[in-house]
Amino acid sequence: MNKRVVVITGATGALGNLAARAFAERGHSLALLDHNQEKLDSLVRDLNLPSERLYTSVMRSATWPRARSRNAATRWHCSITTRKNWTPSSAT
Numbered sequence: 001m002n003k004r005v006v007v008i009t010g011a012t013g014a015l016g017n018l019a020a021r022a023f024a025e026r027g028h029s030l031a032l033l034d035h036n037q038e039k040l041d042s043l044v045r046d047l048n049l050p051s052e053r054l055y056t057s058v059m060r061s062a063t064w065p066r067a068r069s070r071n072a073a074t075r076w077h078c079s080i081t082t083r084k085n086w087t088p089s090s091a092t
Contacts, residue, residue: 008032024049
């Protein structure tokens with residue numbers, strides 16, 4: 001299976017949290033973006049991923065998700081593709 005880098009905005013919300021766990025279980029690297037540092041830190045602890053599979057950023061404005069997504073893409077030398085209509089069964 002081809003491992004991917006998954007960018008999740010709103011990572012500490014109900015769906016973002018579920019998505020982070022589902023993609024992490026499948027071995028993908030994660031870029032987790034959220035506006036709440038404490039909740040983001042808690043999620044990172046719960047996921048217990050090695051640092052080379054994880055990028056986090058606290059969003060300060062509406063323009064941050066795109067900029068931070070580009071930072072994550074640069075880190076892992078990859079491009080960004082948007083995926084809509086996500087469900088846990090489509091996390092491959």
